[in-house]
Amino acid sequence: MKIFEKVADVREFVTNAKRQGKVIGFVPTMGALHEGHLTLMREAKKQCDVVIVSIFVNPTQFGPNEDYAAYPRTWQQDLELCQSVGVDAVLHPDKDEMYPEDWGTWVEVEGLTGVLCGRSRPTHFRGVTTVVTKLFNIVQPDKAFFGQKDAQQVVVLMKMVRDLNMPLEIVVVPIVRDEDGLAKSSRNGYLTAEQRKAALVLRRALNRADVLARQGESNVDFIQSAVRACIELEPLADIDYVEAYTFPGLQPVTELQQKVLIAVAAKFGTTRLIDNIIIEPAGR
């Protein structure tokens, strides 16, 4: 497995692979790799000839009071995990390699970024779309793999790729969960045992939405309220949002007539977790 710290070096690797006609798969990550990331990498291995993983804790997607400095960095373990699933190359640039001193060009998606996580993290998606554009230009993948867990991120990136005519396909991979149902996240490690147990309420609440939809409930406000009520029963959960939007359009919705994303975010102590489910009208 190759390890690159410089953009120029990974570019050379990519150019050679492309010259040989290889299909390039790309999994951008911030490290602290878990089963969710590994699932993306395995899917990339299935669909592509060469798999490149980036490990870069991207400062521009963290707000001033967020956990950039504290974000878990587990470099040695990450490398071993990449190797274990057969990744071909890891790109691990430092901050200055990605953002030199006089850097300043942003990619911004309108319309989808002011809801859900974009409301409490107003500059987050601008940081994500910008760094992903940079990484796409560096790695030039044919396919890039993202997890459904960051549902809004997926929708925003798909719009960016379409709007800017980027020559690649975004592949979305379902949420990976621990046995107890908690969605895999690099931030789960912050949780105390008690908080972790409490956090299971998110999955329970989203399952409730699914059950209601399957039973024929089509009032989205009602479903949303039921999810909120379920989470409110957990005293350790501090709700950031419980929202419902059409998927993938992220438009407001009242009747369940198409795919609807129910997305939740809540804090357990200082740790903010997100989870989501996509529900459909009964009988589909």
Place this chain on the structure above:
Amino acid sequence: MKIFEKVADVREFVTNAKRQGKVIGFVPTMGALHEGHLTLMREAKKQCDVVIVSIFVNPTQFGPNEDYAAYPRTWQQDLELCQSVGVDAVLHPDKDEMYPEDWGTWVEVEGLTGVLCGRSRPTHFRGVTTVVTKLFNIVQPDKAFFGQKDAQQVVVLMKMVRDLNMPLEIVVVPIVRDEDGLAKSSRNGYLTAEQRKAALVLRRALNRADVLARQGESNVDFIQSAVRACIELEPLADIDYVEAYTFPGLQPVTELQQKVLIAVAAKFGTTRLIDNIIIEPAGR
């Protein structure tokens, strides 16, 4: 010569060319082609195996009171000119192909776009950087060719390419002038004979800056004032700006110690023209 109206079709052409290892040159234009554009295409032919020209009057780089609707469109003549210099393919998408109804993703360069033309055309460069990003993603050129006449555009695009790690080189080609010295522009056709004669003052004024620099004048304010005074002698010239910045950094400058861009914009009737010169300290 191939003519493409659909993004998918030009993509297929590009993919095939790349598969054969061809070096792709790209000249983005808004049509109304003149000798300046042809010079870019000839340079592209020299340096590349396959030359693609886009002809697209880009709505997002025009302000609400600017000349988008009136901008000259000379499609048949443009095609003949492209053919005459051996262009391999022309991309000529319509507005909906480039900007579908729910489109909304922007590329913005900070820091260089609030001066010169960016001051009187506040949304202009955002439109340029966005459409050029789209075209780069569609055409995937190895080299893209731009004229020095739009000096600020060149600087902004070079910063964009560097900041977003776009996998291509920007080649800058010197200003092409008519025999009388007027810089070639698609907007020159708007001028009356009298205005055209008056517009020659821009080149005369910029030459004055060059002469002063060669004579050892190093006070940039003084040089700038001399240029302005020269243009003010022409009653038909309505000055928008006469400005001086370091090149290519576009930073304020008082002493001529490095390359300095002297850039002017003025209206003749309703037609806004730009021109520029890069001066250097005497003895370099």
